[in-house]
Amino acid sequence: MMTPKPIPIATGDTQEFWNACDEERLVYQQCSACDAVQTFPRASCAACGDSALTWKESAGFGTVLSFTEVHRGPSLAFKPDQPYLLGIVQMNEGFRLMTNIRGCAATVDMPVRIAFEPRGDQGRLVPVAESMTSD
Ligand SMILES: [Zn+2]
Secondary structure, eight states: OOOOOOOOOOOGGGGGHHHHHHHOOEEEEEEETTEEEEEEOSOOOOTTTOOOOOEEEEEEEEEEEEEEEEEEOOOOOOOOOSSSEEEEETTTTTTEEEESSSOOOOOTOOOEEEEEEETTTTTTEEEEOOOOOOO
């Protein structure tokens, strides 16, 4: 039997992030002390260490900063998808998101939007980037 793809477990600091994904919203944190933005969520600001973080909602648009083509995923469950693209997206709000890129073609600086796709039996939604010029 094939091992299923891992399903994100929402705990502590990441609960709010995954709850928003389930509603097809991408959220990020902004530091009240230094205005730095970040995701995935942490208990404190990665830039200054302050714990005064507020949640903001992203419009879901950005550009590909870098990407890699994955020919061997972390488990056999990823085999039907291979090769697939794993990228870092520079979001318009200033934070960076590591995510899969749909389709088999990407270029640096390619404009993308964030979509959500279900993973696992419970339908947990995970963010995925897709090209804005492909449809
Ligand atoms: Zn800060």
